[in-house]
Every structure is written in C-alpha cells, then in structure tokens.
Amino acid sequence: MPPKGARASTSAAAKSRSSASTPASTSKQSPLSTLYNSYVDNTPKRLKVIDAFLVFLMLSGIIQFIYCALITNFPFNSFIAGFASTVGQFVLAASLRIQANPENGKTFPAVSPERAFGDFLFGSVILHFFVFNFLG
Amino acid sequence: MSTGISSGRGASGPGTRTAYRLPTLSAEANKNVLSLLRLIIIFLIAGAAVSSRLFAVVRHESIIHEFDPWFNFRATKVLTTDGFYRFWNWFDATAWYPLGRAAGGTAYPGLMVTSGAIYNLFHSLNIPVDIRNICVLLAPAFSGLTAWATYMFTAAMKDDAAGLLAAAFIGIAPGYISRSVAGSYDNEAIAIFLLMMTFYLWIKALKDGSALWGVATALFYFYMVAAWGGYVFITNMIPLHALVLILMGRFSSRLYVSYSSFYALGTLASMQVPFVGFQPVRTSEHMAALGVFGLLQLVAFVELVRSHVPSKQFKLLLVAFVVAVAALAFGALVALTYAGYVAPWTGRFYSLWDTAYAKKHIPIIASVSEHQPPAWPAFFFDLEMLIFLFPVGVFLLFKELRDEHVFVIIYAVMASYFAGVMVRLMLTLTPVVCVSAAIAMSTLLQTYLDPKEPTPVVEGEGTDAVEDARSSTRASATTTTAGSRRAAVAESLSSTDSDLLRPASPVFGGSSSKFGVFGLDSRFFVTIYSLLLLLVFVLHCTFVTSTAYSSPSVVLASRNADGSQHIIDDFREAYYWLRQNTASDAKVMSWWDYGYQISGMADRPTLVDNNTWNNTHIATVGKAMCSNEERSYPILRKHDVDYVLIIFGGLLGFSGDDINKYLWMIRIAQGVWPDEVREIDYFTPQGQYKVDDGATKTMRESLLYKMSYYRFNDLFGGRPGMDRVRQTPGPTKSPELDHLDEAFTSENWIVRIYEVKKPDALGRDLPGVKAFEGGKRRKRAFALPAPAAGGKK
Numbered sequence: 024m025p026p027k028g029a030r031a032s033t034s035a036a037a038k039s040r041s042s043a044s045t046p047a048s049t050s051k052q053s054p055l056s057t058l059y060n061s062y063v064d065n066t067p068k069r070l071k072v073i074d075a076f077l078v079f080l081m082l083s084g085i086i087q088f089i090y091c092a093l094i095t096n097f098p099f100n101s102f103i104a105g106f107a108s109t110v111g112q113f114v115l116a117a118s119l120r121i122q123a124n125p126e127n128g129k130t131f132p133a134v135s136p137e138r139a140f141g142d143f144l145f146g147s148v149i150l151h152f153f154v155f156n157f158l159g
Numbered sequence: 160m161s162t163g164i165s166s167g168r169g170a171s172g173p174g175t176r177t178a179y180r181l182p183t184l185s186a187e188a189n190k191n192v193l194s195l196l197r198l199i200i201i202f203l204i205a206g207a208a209v210s211s212r213l214f215a216v217v218r219h220e221s222i223i224h225e226f227d228p229w230f231n232f233r234a235t236k237v238l239t240t241d242g243f244y245r246f247w248n249w250f251d252a253t254a255w256y257p258l259g260r261a262a263g264g265t266a267y268p269g270l271m272v273t274s275g276a277i278y279n280l281f282h283s284l285n286i287p288v289d290i291r292n293i294c295v296l297l298a299p300a301f302s303g304l305t306a307w308a309t310y311m312f313t314a315a316m317k318d319d320a321a322g323l324l325a326a327a328f329i330g331i332a333p334g335y336i337s338r339s340v341a342g343s344y345d346n347e348a349i350a351i352f353l354l355m356m357t358f359y360l361w362i363k364a365l366k367d368g369s370a371l372w373g374v375a376t377a378l379f380y381f382y383m384v385a386a387w388g389g390y391v392f393i394t395n396m397i398p399l400h401a402l403v404l405i406l407m408g409r410f411s412s413r414l415y416v417s418y419s420s421f422y423a424l425g426t427l428a429s430m431q432v433p434f435v436g437f438q439p440v441r442t443s444e445h446m447a448a449l450g451v452f453g454l455l456q457l458v459a460f461v462e463l464v465r466s467h468v469p470s471k472q473f474k475l476l477l478v479a480f481v482v483a484v485a486a487l488a489f490g491a492l493v494a495l496t497y498a499g500y501v502a503p504w505t506g507r508f509y510s511l512w513d514t515a516y517a518k519k520h521i522p523i524i525a526s527v528s529e530h531q532p533p534a535w536p537a538f539f540f541d542l543e544m545l546i547f548l549f550p551v552g553v554f555l556l557f558k559e560l561r562d563e564h565v566f567v568i569i570y571a572v573m574a575s576y577f578a579g580v581m582v583r584l585m586l587t588l589t590p591v592v593c594v595s596a597a598i599a600m601s602t603l604l605q606t607y608l609d610p611k612e613p614t615p616v617v618e619g620e621g622t623d624a625v626e627d628a629r630s631s632t633r634a635s636a637t638t639t640t641a642g643s644r645r646a647a648v649a650e651s652l653s654s655t656d657s658d659l660l661r662p663a664s665p666v667f668g669g670s671s672s673k674f675g676v677f678g679l680d681s682r683f684f685v686t687i688y689s690l691l692l693l694l695v696f697v698l699h700c701t702f703v704t705s706t707a708y709s710s711p712s713v714v715l716a717s718r719n720a721d722g723s724q725h726i727i728d729d730f731r732e733a734y735y736w737l738r739q740n741t742a743s744d745a746k747v748m749s750w751w752d753y754g755y756q757i758s759g760m761a762d763r764p765t766l767v768d769n770n771t772w773n774n775t776h777i778a779t780v781g782k783a784m785c786s787n788e789e790r791s792y793p794i795l796r797k798h799d800v801d802y803v804l805i806i807f808g809g810l811l812g813f814s815g816d817d818i819n820k821y822l823w824m825i826r827i828a829q830g831v832w833p834d835e836v837r838e839i840d841y842f843t844p845q846g847q848y849k850v851d852d853g854a855t856k857t858m859r860e861s862l863l864y865k866m867s868y869y870r871f872n873d874l875f876g877g878r879p880g881m882d883r884v885r886q887t888p889g890p891t892k893s894p895e896l897d898h899l900d901e902a903f904t905s906e907n908w909i910v911r912i913y914e915v916k917k918p919d920a921l922g923r924d925l926p927g928v929k930a931f932e933g934g935k936r937r938k939r940a941f942a943l944p945a946p947a948a949g950g951k952k
Contacts, residue, residue: 054473061467099437103430111423118370118416130412133367142370146420149374153427 073120077113084109104157111150119143176612178679184540193319200323201310205303208330211701212299214709216341219726221295224711226752226769228344229759230269232294234262235344239290246271247433253764254754255776256746257798260852263432265772269353269386270346271295298339298348305590306330307470308355313594315362316563317601325597328696331701332587334541340709347586350387355590357383357393358570361400362420362563365738368413373420381428384435391444391508396573397421398451400566405458409562415459422452442502453488457481508799510870511580522830523771526823529583538578540707541585543699544692545596552595555602571595600689606676607685713756715813715909725809730756733910736903737802745801747912750784750793750817750824751777753804766798774827781828782836785821787860790835792925795915802902803913807867810874810908812883818850818867819884851879851887854891865894866913869901872906897926 066074078111091102122131122139124132184192215224223232229582238246249263281288281627307328314322329335338347357379364372384390401418426439426448439445461477468474495501503509510517510524514532517524523529538546553571558563570591578588676682710716715727737747738761747763754768767777779798783791795803808816817824821841828836840857843849850864858864871880872893879888902914919928 054468054470058464058467071505100430103437104427107423107427111427114419114423115370118373118420121412121416122368122370127412132370134369139370142374146370146374146424147380150424151425153346153424153431159425 038064066080070120070124073116073123077116077120080109080116084113098159100157103152104159107157108150108154111154112147115143115146115150116145136154176614177610178612178676178682179610181610197319197323201307201326204306204310204323204326204330207327208302208306209299211331211704212302212336212340214705215711216338218709219711219714220717222342222711222713223290223291223294223344223759224340224342224713225345226712226755228294228342229755230266230769231344231346232291233759234266235274235290235294237269239278240588243272243275246275253758254768254770255773258773258776260772261769262658265770267346267386267388267432267434268296269384270344270349272385273349273730279283292679294344295342298343298345299341299608301349301352302330302335302339303604305352305355308352309590309593310357312355312359312362312683313597314361315366316567316594318852319599320605321597321601323927324601325594328545328593328597331697331700331704332542332545332589332593332841333700333708334585336700336704337541337708339585339903340704342711346359346387347389350383350389351586351590353379353386353586354389354393358396358566361397361417361421362566363563363674364417365413366412368416370416370420371629373417374424376417376421377423377425377428380425381431384429385432389587390429393892394439394445394448396566396570399569399573401451401455402447403547403565403569404562405454407565409565410458410462412459414562415455418455419452422448425883437517438502438782441500443496443504446501448487450492454481454485457484457864472895477793484874514580521774521827522823523777524655526820526827530581532580532909533578533585536584537582538728540703542589542592543696545592545696549592551779552597552600555598556595560584567591567594600693604686604689605684607689609676610810611675613677613712698948727906727907727909731760732911733903733905734760736905737763737912738802740903741802746799747802747804748780748795748798748800749804750780750806750820752820753806757804763802766800775831778828778831781824782832784863785825785841785861787857788862788865788896788898788926791862792915795898800865803813803862803866803899803915805863805866805911805913807908807911808884809867809871809880809882809889813909814884816867816884816909817863821863822848824863849887851889852891859890862899864897865918866899866911868894870910895929897929 087102087106087109091106096102119139119142121127122134122142123136125136131139171847206293210843221357223229234249237249241249246268247263249261250259251262252259252262254260254262274290274297277297278288278290278293281293306329309329310322310326312322313325335351338345339351357376360376360379363369364376380390380393383393396417399500401414404414426445429439430437431433437581440449446603454774458481461481465474465477468477492501496503504512506517506521506524510521510530517530542549549571553568556567573589574584574591577584710745715728715729717724717725717727737745737757741763743763745763746766747761748766749757751767751769751771754765754770757763757765758768767773767780771777779794783794806813806816807818811820822838825836825838827843829838841861842854847853849855850858850868854864868889870893871889872878872891876878879891881887882889896913898916899913901911903910903912905911916925919925923931
C-alpha cells in the first residue's frame, strides 16, 4: 500500500490543482501554464478552500510516508492508521469537491452540494472512528 | 388468435388494443395495492425460507450439526458467559493440546458477535432463550434477510417484479439451503446475506455516486470481513467491476466517488479484525483492490486535465502517462512480491487457479471432500431450472448493459468458474444464478402477460410492407430504452385516452408496436408453462431439502423394513462417556475431523482439530495412527495422550470412518516424515488397498488397523467378520493390542475409545507384561506378583 497510496494521493492532488473551468483558448503558452491560469481564474473560492485542504493532506501523507520509509515503520498499525487517515480524508474531500462542483450537477442527479457535505461529514466521522481504534 | 383480437377490441378504448382488461384503479390506489402486495410477498418468502430449513429440527431435535459449527457454538458460549472482552482475548488451552490456540485472534468473530447480540437483546426483553436455540435458528433467520437483500439487489438491476422472483428463488434454492439449514451454525449462515447486502449497497453507491452509500458499503464490507473468510471474493469483485468499467470507457465521477470512499474506509475497517490484521496491505489477494484504487485516482486526474487542455499532443501524452504509470505500478508490485514484501497467494486460493496444486503439495487441502470439483448433476440438483435460465438472464443483461449489469455479468462468470473448481463455492454462485434467472423469467412473463396487442397488418398490404414495418420497428426498439418507451406510453395514454384514465402500468412497458404477442391462447400456454416450471421448482427444492440436506451428521438415521425410523446415536453416546467417565484433563487423540466435536460435546482437550493451522501437528497424529505400536507408543506418551478415539463403520456400513480416511493420514504423515511413513507400504504388491488377510504387514501392524478390528471377530463367533464398508471379510484372527486397552465401544461399534496404558511400574516393556499376565513366562521373568496394570484413574 504505501508506495502506491502515496502516488495515488499525489496524482489526485494534482487533479485538484487543475481547474474545473471551460477549455482555455489555444494560445502559445505551454499546456501547464494554461492549466494554471485557467484554474486561478475560473475556480470558485470555496473549491479553492477544499483544494488547499487537499494539498495539506497530501503533504501530511508524504511526510508520514517518508518518515516510515527512511526511519522506521515500527508501530506499523500507527503508521497505517495515520497514513490511512490522510488518504481517506483526501478521498472524501476530493469526493466532496467533485460533488459540490456546480459543473458536475448533471452527473450527480441524486446528490445536492448540501447533501454532499453531509456525506462528507458522515464519512469523516466513521473514518476517524476507525483511525482512533487502530492507532493502538 | 382471432378470439383474442376480438376480445381485445371489446376490452379497451380506441387508443390501445389489449388482449384482456386490466383492473382500472386510480394511480394512488394502484401504488398502494402494489406496495401492499410487495410487503405480503416478501413476508411470505421469508416465511417459506425459514420454514423449509426446519426439517432437521422438526424430525430430530434442535442441535448443532456438522463439525465446524461446534467450535462456533463453543466460542459463542464463551462470549455470552464471560463477556466480550474475555472472548476477544480468549486463549483456548484445551485445543491443540501442547500448543493451545489463541482462539479470539484466529477466528472470524462476526458470527459469534451477531448471535451474542441477539442473545443479549432477547434477554433484555425478558425472553430468556437458550443460546443453543439462537445458534441453531440463526441461519434460517438470516436466510429471510438474504431473500430481502436479493430482492433489493435485483430490483436495482431490473424492477420490482424481477426482484420478488429472485427473492423467492434464493429463499428456497437448495444450493443455499445446503449451508443454512437450522443447526448449521457456520459462517456462511450470515455471510451470504452480507455478501448480497454489500453488493446491493455498492450498486446503489455507483448509481448515485454518493459517498454516503460508499461508506455504507464499506461498513457492510467490514461486517462481512468479520464474518467469513470469503470476503476476499468481494475484495476482488468490486475492483474488477471498476476496472472493467474503466476499460469499457465508462469512467465517471460517480465511479470515482463510490469506489474511493468504499476502498479507503473498507480497507481500514477490515484491518480492525485481528485475524485479518495487516493482510490488506501485505498479501496478493488484496492487491487488485489497491491497484484499481491507484488507477482510479490517475484516471480521474487525467480525464479532468484532458477535457481542459486543447492540445492534441498533450492529450496523447496524458494517455501515455496513465499507461506508463499503470505498467510501472504493476512492475513494482511484481518486484515487491518477489522481494517478499508482499506475500504471494496462499495455498487455498492458489489451488483455485492451479487445480492440481493442492493435491501435489498440500494434501490437507485436497483431503477435504468439499474442495473437489463438482459433477454436472450437482448443478441441476442444487439449482434445478435456474441453471438453464441463468445464461438467458446474462444474455438479457448484455442486451441492455447498464453499469450495474456489467457487475452481474462479471459476477456470473467468476462465480461459475469458482463453482466449477470447488463444490463448496456453489454457495457463492447461487445468488447470481437466482438474480439472473429471475431477470430471465420476469422478462418472459412480462412479455406474455402484457395485455397490449400489436397492431394487425391491414389485409391489402403485401408481405413487403410487413417486412419493412418489422425492420423499422426493430431499429426503433433498439434505440429507445425501456424507460423512454414507458414514458411515451404514459404520454400517449394521457393524451388520447382521456376518458379512461388508466395509470401506466409499472410492470408492463411495451408500446403497441407492430409485432408482439397476438391473442390470449399463446399468452395462456406460455404463462401456464412458466407457472408449471415454477411449481416444479418448488417441489424439487422441498424434496432436495428434505431428503439430502436436512440430516444432522451427529445422529445417523436409518429406516427399518417396516418404514419406522431407527436412530443411531453412537457419537453422542461415546462423547458423553468421555465427558462423564474420564478425568477432566484427559487428553483425547483423534483424527482432526472430530476435534471440534470432542471439545464441544465431550469437553476434553484434543491434540488436533478442524482448524488445521499446524500441519506438522496433524502429521504427528497421522504418524501415530499409521505406525506400529512400538513406534507410536512413545509418540502418545510424549504428547500425554490418555485416550485414543477412532471411528469404525465396518459393522454398520458407515462409510465415513477412519479406515477410509486412512490414506490421507498416511499421505499427510508422509509429507513430513517421508522416510518413516511410506504410502506404498500400505498397498499390496498388486496395488490394492486391502483390509482382510491379504493386507500388507505394515497395514496389519499399524495402530489404526489394530484398533479398528480389535475383537471384531468375537462378534461373529470367532470367524472372520464381514466389513460392510469395504465389502470384504475382516482379518481371520483379531489383532492384539499390547500398549492400549479398550476403554469404550459404542453400541454399533462406530466410536471406539482406547486408553493408553501407563508404563510398567517394574520397567518391563508392555508386550512383556501382557505376555506375563497371559501365562507365557519368559526365560528371565521375575517371580513377582503381577501389578494391576492399566488401572483406571
């Protein structure tokens, strides 16, 4: 789990940095800077807040993983609990971001943004219950 | 045909032509009647499911049946008498005698906790039910819940009608009943309910794209992990579904949300079960789920970027990126497996792929009868007509192929393969067969019960026109989905048929197209035929349940010539003899099959039991059984064995006795001590496995053979007795035992218990003592009075 989980979180975090905006115009810029500009311009503020949270979670997970890889994995359950809490919280927050994005409204006919936030809270409470139970 | 058309004309208004008149109700009343009917049907199905599982309890008594349930029952008693925390840390010192077993950490606790919770609930309501009755009746109760879960699952696939049919099928299908009759207190009793519930919630989560249902899936997955080792099936089915959806190009944000929330929580939750531990991150069985989780993150990211970047080259680069990372991750997984960080497949799972593996390398897996591949008749016996409706249902699902249909198709393929490899996995096949057969059957019935008549061809038109019309309707039928057709019908009804306000039927959806079923007679015949099939199915299921699957293995029943029943109760007779006439710490050695029953019924420590975690210890017992007395006596003494228990069916014709299992004992012992135990020594030079005078010397001198036929000839007046299992005469002269004393033999000689003699007080060897007592003096025998050898404690 550790190596792939870490890679998974980096890639999904990169997704969060990408924008949910309309396709940018074809300019002479490199595609990466096109991405960055359209993200800064077109993302609603509340989604940017979620993105900041996602970046924080990703950094936290990376630090934990580096600690585990370089120093010790001795209380392995504690490492798993901490790392799984960042991965799980990241995934739940990413789900919230996808569901709360007004552009995805037609993909989720059954889920309103408020309902998505409720789902996020419910999932996080359950997740942290298991995390605390597993910390040992 | 003509009568049907005319009656159809008379029945309805000018807008739609129907073959017969449907009751006209308001939309409200229609809805209420349907939901009432649904409720009644579900309750009746649950009633049928519970009552068809009670044959064994009604005929015999309310006891635990097979071998494994006796451990579950004992563990549940520990849970209810000592409390949850004692159960969690329960160290069972009486099993695997010198070693002991940390039972709390090496069992799936879901079953015990469930029945413990039910026990506490009943007691808090002042309904003092014995824990044994709760354990006996747990499986029937959960079969009712399984029927409900299957209804929900199938209703999500097609509609309520198919759901009800599927619930009825799984309620009485023998493939599921065989593992869930009353008294079968095994993990499968609750596992199939949890399996269907987890799958239903997964489908629901995928349809809605809701994290809430994803978390609910994870919670039921957690319950399933706590209940049954077959949770690995779910761990691989759901990722496989997600992977196939990605490969089909059906990735959506809903898939991302549902799978990610399920995996992140479900994996962490599954690690809370002590028996599972770190397996979800360390073993190959769980790597598919992890890989798909990573792939899904990658694909979600790339899909998003791809839609926002105009450059074509960049898009190509992104696809290449996904492929490269996926290949890299796969390579890393292979490297980690080779380096030993990720454990390879365990033998039990590996033997599902390489079917010859277990027999070659792990005889203990191959020795279990339910790990053999089934023959064709087993499928018809367990599933009757469902087995030929099953492919039809899969075909119908292929025709529509929504995201959730892909799941059933994958499930059908995988479960069919596994059931073809191992009899025991018929259990996981049964739910999908029921679902798929219900879809086929309900499609058939809906087509032929639909009262709408097709528009007849006008007589003046030629056959070409008919052909044209057919092809055009076919083309239109393929493009429109059922839902839109239904909406169209409702619209046309409300617009043209305003005087006769009939709500669009929730069941029948076909529009009045140019082709369909004409007349009442064809409808009648097909419907009657289908009903007949369904009725025969019920008869078959009841017959199979009653005759094949409702016999407690603890009690053997046979019929006398006049039809009256004769009960053979030798097992309990012997176990209770052990319980009442031996010291409470007397160690009993037997083959591992009877370990759980001895500790459950006789309450004595055993050397090996059905939890076959230590192969060497089992091989030790096998070696003691198949060596001669001089070699096995030290083994028995070293393990403090007081009694040896064997099963002998030669007198009564009970085929599952130890002589028939003997070859497996020899093989397992040979696997550990190849130069001391050799299978070939037990066969005659012609390669025959004989028990009469033609048996080899090794066979005749082995401990188990001697114990089995000891005093056998006395029953026949000294002449060679007839062994009714092997259908050969026994040995002409009964074998003599020097190191063991016969302590107990049950009424029909099924269970024989021998006591291990203590070493002689004067230091003589035991055969010498016996010879001395028999009056045969040795040259250097002592002139002392013989001590009372082998006295009871």
